[in-house]
Amino acid sequence: MSNNAESELLNRDNEHLIHPLHNRAAHAAGKVWTGGEGAYLVDANGDRYIDGLSGLWNNTAGNGREELALAGYRQMQDMAYASGYAGSSNPRAIELAERLRMPIDSVAVLFAAAL
Known part of the structure; x- marks a missing residue:
């Protein structure tokens, strides 16, 4: 342009x-x-x-990352988003929380969105 x-x-x-x-x-x-x-x-x-x-x-992984686009595409085929409020959950959030806390077993994970 x-x-x-x-x-x-x-x-x-x-x-x-x-x-x-x-x-x-x-x-x-x-x-x-x-x-x-x-x-x-x-x-x-x-x-x-x-x-x-x-x-x-909120974009620390950079732009044009095909592997991230494909992972997002695969997830959105099942479910794009579900709130975790008031005890609601989903399998991907549970799996990621487990992976993130593996090194320190006594820690729980809170997922939050940035503005």
Whole structure:
């Protein structure tokens, strides 16, 4: 994409999206991310940047990880999500908790989502 394409995307973004901690004046010179490669993000101009926030600290495994996409695909064929609130559970959460606590048998695991 060209700079014009990125500008057009930013204009459309300003028209239709609300962002956390958004400053419309500062966002006019923002970036439009179109892809990722490992620890890098790729902008609409094809330039690569280190993803220093790693997706705001929730993408530490990086981008473009086929094995993670396939694992997610397989899981979503059975069930995309189920809350663990109020004693509810699912086999994958139980299995992962068991694997995570193996080195320290006296520890329990709490799964939490980031904002």
